[in-house]
Amino acid sequence: MNPQTNIEQGHRRYLQSLKREKKWVRFYQLIIFLVFFSGWEIASRMQWIDPLIFSSPFKVWELFLTKVQDGTLFVDLSYTLFETIFGFILGTVLGTLLAAILWWSPLLSKIADPYLVVLNSMPKVALGPILIVALGPSFTSIVAMGAIISIIITTIVVYTSFKEVDPNYIKVLQTFGATRFQIFKEAILPASFPVIISTLKVNVGLSWVGVIVGEFLVASKGLGYMIIYGFQVFNFTLVMLSLLVIAIFATIMYQLVELLERKLIKNGS
Amino acid sequence: MDFLSLQGIHHTYFTKTSATTALSDISLEIGEGEFVSFLGPSGCGKTTLLSIIAGLLEPTAGTVTLEEKDVQEASKNIGYMLQQDYLFPWKTIEENILLGLKIDGSLNDSNRDYALTLLEKMGLKGVEKQYPKQLSGGMRQRVALVRTLATEPKLLMLDEPFSALDYQTKLKLEDLVSNTLKSFGKTAILVTHDIGEAIAMSDRIFLFSSSPGQIHKTFIMPDDLREATPFNARNHEAYSSIFQTVWKELESLEPTNKH
Numbered sequence: 001m002n003p004q005t006n007i008e009q010g011h012r013r014y015l016q017s018l019k020r021e022k023k024w025v026r027f028y029q030l031i032i033f034l035v036f037f038s039g040w041e042i043a044s045r046m047q048w049i050d051p052l053i054f055s056s057p058f059k060v061w062e063l064f065l066t067k068v069q070d071g072t073l074f075v076d077l078s079y080t081l082f083e084t085i086f087g088f089i090l091g092t093v094l095g096t097l098l099a100a101i102l103w104w105s106p107l108l109s110k111i112a113d114p115y116l117v118v119l120n121s122m123p124k125v126a127l128g129p130i131l132i133v134a135l136g137p138s139f140t141s142i143v144a145m146g147a148i149i150s151i152i153i154t155t156i157v158v159y160t161s162f163k164e165v166d167p168n169y170i171k172v173l174q175t176f177g178a179t180r181f182q183i184f185k186e187a188i189l190p191a192s193f194p195v196i197i198s199t200l201k202v203n204v205g206l207s208w209v210g211v212i213v214g215e216f217l218v219a220s221k222g223l224g225y226m227i228i229y230g231f232q233v234f235n236f237t238l239v240m241l242s243l244l245v246i247a248i249f250a251t252i253m254y255q256l257v258e259l260l261e262r263k264l265i266k267n268g269s
Numbered sequence: 270m271d272f273l274s275l276q277g278i279h280h281t282y283f284t285k286t287s288a289t290t291a292l293s294d295i296s297l298e299i300g301e302g303e304f305v306s307f308l309g310p311s312g313c314g315k316t317t318l319l320s321i322i323a324g325l326l327e328p329t330a331g332t333v334t335l336e337e338k339d340v341q342e343a344s345k346n347i348g349y350m351l352q353q354d355y356l357f358p359w360k361t362i363e364e365n366i367l368l369g370l371k372i373d374g375s376l377n378d379s380n381r382d383y384a385l386t387l388l389e390k391m392g393l394k395g396v397e398k399q400y401p402k403q404l405s406g407g408m409r410q411r412v413a414l415v416r417t418l419a420t421e422p423k424l425l426m427l428d429e430p431f432s433a434l435d436y437q438t439k440l441k442l443e444d445l446v447s448n449t450l451k452s453f454g455k456t457a458i459l460v461t462h463d464i465g466e467a468i469a470m471s472d473r474i475f476l477f478s479s480s481p482g483q484i485h486k487t488f489i490m491p492d493d494l495r496e497a498t499p500f501n502a503r504n505h506e507a508y509s510s511i512f513q514t515v516w517k518e519l520e521s522l523e524p525t526n527k528h
Binding site: 166168169171172173174175176177178182186187190191193265 | 345353369
């Protein structure tokens, strides 16, 4: 047997083992999914758990079908989605902008420091009632909730990453006579892209929190409203349906951000 | 008339608890087309001095003039190459080497071609669209040299540019840099703590003593060594005796460093 075919065979075997491992991972993931939902269904039917409180997958599915047919699910879903996406984008963009301003003026950042700490420690959802009074019980105040919850933490994280850019990159640009804006554009911002993207991932989750809480408070439309309404009329099938839809769409948004990450960050790897 | 002139440079760094004098009374002149080295133990303020010459740092006292102009105005004529390549990892090689031209807004077809020709001269044809990560350390340092030369500076400053490379690559690059600079007639300042490198590459060596940084002694290299390439200079018969002389001077500086 010559060594060449030996290597080829070895490689094939290695690829097969990779494939086999992937299959097993997928298999167990599927098992967990099935066990969870069938367990839930069985426990509910056998009255091991209170079906009034925990509902059951089958009832949730039936409710899903009726709400799809009469179109009410899409109305609520689209409200919540728009609010979350707007809040998310607003929070990230404004947070990054604030970080840029702080980077631009070190004096300002020193002055602002204690205020940022206070604002960051503050539970932002506690501002909900004030927002609603100030902006009205509407789309605007819910978007504001979705944005405000992520804006300060974005500012702090992105500003820190701006400051941590290797000063030698700045030195290279300075030897070419770069202005502060050019330094920002050519070195600071692109070097911080990975951090900005990872805050995007965190902000997806945060914006959902802000929007759902906002909908609890405004209580007129959306998936958050579905939860609070289901809770008030003791229809927990409705609550569960809303939770599942939120889980699915929050995951989709997260995946989209990951896709963006792969598109944006290229350095030949 | 001297090309670059430093008069009575002093520099002091201040911190909350101390004031450290990094440089004290540095005066020197460098002629056009000359290649000089700043040699000295670490902490002798060599890098500080380069930053001052580059106009990045204002000295506490003293003046630096390039062709009788203050360096703050003449900074476009100065190229600065750092210890590591510091190529921007998210830019392609082409974007990296054109960076200086882009920054000062002078990028056009002719200097773009010039930069790409330089790249080719450095033996790096066909890497324009690649990213720095895909290149070896020696290749990246050559790209960094092209980036520095692309703006056609009159004075080039090299801050230990070979110290992060393996020995073989370092020897090859010394030759390449030396030949390139000679063929363009550039004036250059090399900062190094490698005695051999200083002797092999330069026309004159300024030996610095530390804390505070001062010019301790100046060595003028014989013509034979100047004309030889760095690699051949290392094999020249005069090399080892000069090495011994410089070595002894460096040793004599040691006791003053003892804490």
